[in-house]
Amino acid sequence: MTNPTPTPGIHHVTCIAGDPQQNLDFWVETLGLRLAKRSINQDDPSTYHFFFTDAEGNPGTSMTFFPWENMSRGKVGTGQVSRTAFRVPEGSLDYWEDRFDQYDVDYDERIERFGETVLPFRDPDGLPVELVEVEIPDDDPTVPWTEFVPEESAIRGFHSVTLWIADPEATTDLLQTMGFDEVGTEQAQGDMAGDERRRFAAEGPVGKYVDVLPTIESSRQGLGTVHHVAFQTPTDEDQESMRKAVQSKGLRPTQQINRHWFRSVYFREFGGVLFELATNGPGYASDEPLDQLGERLVLPGEFEARRDEIEAGLTDVTIPRAGSVEADD
Secondary structure (H helix, E strand, C coil), X not given: CCCCCCCCCEEEEEEEECCHHHHHHHHHHHCCCEEEEEEEECCEEEEEEEEEECCCCCCCCEXXXXXXXXXXXXXXXXXXXXXEEEEEECCCHHHHHHHHHHCCCEECCCEEECXXXXXXXXXXXXXXXXXXXXXXXXXXXXXXXXXXXXXCCCCCCEEEEEEEECCCHHHHHHHHHHCCEEEXXXXXXHHHCCCEEEEEECCCCCCCEEXXXXXXXXXXXXXXXXXEEEEECCCHHHHHHHHHHHHHCCCCCCCXXXXXXXXXXXXXXXXXXXXXXXXXXXXXXXXXXXXHCCCCECCCHHHHHHHHHHHHHCCCCCCCCCCCHHHHC
16 A cells, blocks of 8 residues: 555544534634634534634634534543644733633633643533644744734634544554654643653644543543544545555545535544544635625535525524724723
């Protein structure tokens, strides 16, 4: 088997929320991400699918949610993405702590991890999230959205995900097959204090890190947990080479599925985490003008013919608006 084209890093992370309006308010207004796409779960069109991104919906910036309003709360544990971390500019964590106080966000004290400062917090459904201070280069591919948060503090795409795995060896071997190199280990802090955290890095500038921690902590999917993590396979050829490499490891990836804004392959890795391989195109602006992203409910493909039925079953929501970022200063 030839080696697959290495992934540049994380494409998107999809999570489970409860109340859709609460989810919109927090991720748009409080955290300052752009609602780049308002759609439906294509496997369950009775619920929304929200995509929160940078200003242009670039790969490596999409935090997406299925708001299942009647689902019970989940429990983060083994076989899950336990933490999702975002990059923020160096020196911005004071701003974020003040903002979290203003918006009554549940957050913890800062910690140091691999030489970087991390601010852990939780969204309204209890989802564990982190902000990590990093130097943002001048040629960074992300574009800050500044409707609610000023550019010097705005979230700039993913930093990393942390996987909790009962027996990490097969998972770490798979990550290396996908193009992640092991770049460091250190003793974990917080929930898994004392265990060894191993860090793997891809070559891309955004969402390049995956951390792996051993745990046998029981898990349950539900509100406040990650549904799956997607990795970039930018082209169809990249994706197919990675699909074959994953298959050669004894896993069972799906055939390619058209998700309208990207094309996807899914599989459960050895530790139980649901992985996705996602192409970078055609992108969120393929069916809406860039300056109108998220304004309307987009129903891809065959779902448009069912618009009246689908809209009747969805909870009405209002997208948060702001006149300008200066209003928040």
